[in-house]
Amino acid sequence: xxxxxxxxxxxxxxxxxxxxxxxxxxxxxxxxxxxxxxxxxxxxxxxxxxxxxxxxxxxxxxxxxxxxxxxxxxxxxxxxxxxxxxxxxxxxxxxxxxxxxxxxxxxxxxxxxxxxxxxxxxxxxxxxxxxxxxxxxxxxxxxxxxxxxxxxxxxxxxxxxxxxxxxxxxxxxxxxxxxxxxxxxxxxxxxxxxxxxxxxxxxxxxxxxxxxxxxxxxxxxxxxxxxxx
Amino acid sequence: xxxxxxxxxxxxxxxxxxxxxxxxxxxxxxxxxxxxxxxxxxxxxxxxxxxxxxxxxxxxxxxxxxxxxxxxxxxxxxxxxxxxxxxxxxxxxxxxxxxxxxxxxxxxxxxxxxxxxxxxxxxxxxxxxxxxxxxxxxxxxxxxxxxxxxxxxxxxxxxxxxxxxxxxxxxxxxxxxxxxxxxxxxxxxxxxxxxxxxxxxxxxxxxxxxxxxxxxxxxxxxxxxxxxxxxxxxxxxxxxxxxxxxxxxxxxxxxxxxxxxxxxxxxxxxxxxxx
Numbered sequence: 001x002x003x004x005x006x007x008x009x010x011x012x013x014x015x016x017x018x019x020x021x022x023x024x025x026x027x028x029x030x031x032x033x034x035x036x037x038x039x040x041x042x043x044x045x046x047x048x049x050x051x052x053x054x055x056x057x058x059x060x061x062x063x064x065x066x067x068x069x070x071x072x073x074x075x076x077x078x079x080x081x082x083x084x085x086x087x088x089x090x091x092x093x094x095x096x097x098x099x100x101x102x103x104x105x106x107x108x109x110x111x112x113x114x115x116x117x118x119x120x121x122x123x124x125x126x127x128x129x130x131x132x133x134x135x136x137x138x139x140x141x142x143x144x145x146x147x148x149x150x151x152x153x154x155x156x157x158x159x160x161x162x163x164x165x166x167x168x169x170x171x172x173x174x175x176x177x178x179x180x181x182x183x184x185x186x187x188x189x190x191x192x193x194x195x196x197x198x199x200x201x202x203x204x205x206x207x208x209x210x211x212x213x214x215x216x217x218x219x220x221x222x223x224x225x226x227x228x229x
Numbered sequence: 230x231x232x233x234x235x236x237x238x239x240x241x242x243x244x245x246x247x248x249x250x251x252x253x254x255x256x257x258x259x260x261x262x263x264x265x266x267x268x269x270x271x272x273x274x275x276x277x278x279x280x281x282x283x284x285x286x287x288x289x290x291x292x293x294x295x296x297x298x299x300x301x302x303x304x305x306x307x308x309x310x311x312x313x314x315x316x317x318x319x320x321x322x323x324x325x326x327x328x329x330x331x332x333x334x335x336x337x338x339x340x341x342x343x344x345x346x347x348x349x350x351x352x353x354x355x356x357x358x359x360x361x362x363x364x365x366x367x368x369x370x371x372x373x374x375x376x377x378x379x380x381x382x383x384x385x386x387x388x389x390x391x392x393x394x395x396x397x398x399x400x401x402x403x404x405x406x407x408x409x410x411x412x413x414x415x416x417x418x419x420x421x422x423x424x425x426x427x428x429x430x431x432x433x434x435x436x437x438x439x440x441x442x443x444x445x446x447x448x449x450x451x452x453x454x455x456x457x458x459x460x461x462x463x464x465x466x467x468x469x470x471x472x473x474x475x476x477x478x479x480x481x482x483x484x485x486x487x488x489x490x491x492x493x494x495x496x497x498x499x500x501x502x503x504x
Contacts, residue, residue: 011490012492013497014494014497014498015494015497015498015501051489051490055483055485055486056483056485056486056489056490057486057489057490058482058486058490058492081469081481081482081483081486082230082276082278082281082469084483085230085281085468085469085483086230100464101465102436102439102440102443102465103436104436104437104440105440105443116447117280117447119450122447122448
């Protein structure tokens, strides 16, 4: 499903006149339906791997061969932005550590949005969003609130809901349980387990041992921008 | 994604121009040292797809508004092509046809919302008349149909129906922008052109206009070209971005990639200057 070869990422900072190397020679393979955990200390480049896969960061080198339903095998690092946009809409879900939505969009609308981009009827999209939010323990009373007014843990679950509502083939999650209480964490873990049973392929950055124990098929330990063996 | 519009080497030089205008401008400025002409847009190429919202980001004077005026066929380009991929005009270069045909096709293909409502609305014509006018230009003559459509848009854009006969000059800034949007979409054009449309609006009005536009985007499946120097607007409203500096596209890519991992020195300065 996903073969990453020799991924490297440098940030060239023109004003400061320097280059910062964040990733060196990261490689892994992930079969369909399996979950890979990226482990390692802060600053080891785990989130950068996710952002490179999602196209938010431009990798400096390497390839990411992904078997898409749209066009068969493609190299995510070499797709034109139009194609990457399309593949994201249909096949890749990404929940970063921070929720970013239009300031006055309601929580329910924010979660329905990825479906509207796919042309799903508004009523159906809202009902699907409702289902996912309830599953993640976001109460109905919060549906019409602005996501920015929600607590950190609630925002995190809204972010996960936005990523999974369209049932992507590839799900990228950055610290999905970092600010959750025990009950919310349990709901997130159950939801992700269900997705795993439905053959969703996942790459997860996490330090949460409980989450790792339940979901992990493969683990990649990173240290200082490269894979530690 | 279905291609709607393909723009190739769109260039606009203000002044008499010379053979070296393009090669001698861009690095230090956009005034040609030989003939003194201003190169406002140089070799701009891009594609727009159905349902896609494309941002054009740049500082004042970067050429982004000139580009939008070229796309709206208001300005005569120095060179370039604009190929349409829509029936019945598939393959037609909009810049190769007569000015009269261009005006007609422009009404059909594009709706535009300007930063200053004075440019988009006729202030001496009633608010309802401003919206209706565009339908009439498109050949609609049935008064009842026109009235129905204008009324529906007033409701959709949360404009007061009872003020339909008033002049737009009596409307607030936010209402004038919503009236411009109503006028721009009244005949369901496939492409919306938005020129700094939130500049000058206070934050809550701005948020309201953005929300409304996003809803319309989903309802109509419309594509848009959004010109803005406001990184927030670009971030929330567009899928891809072209960054312009001195009349050139210096970088293009997915919106989040441009904002989080800009490659060009100019884009880095621009993005990192955001408060």
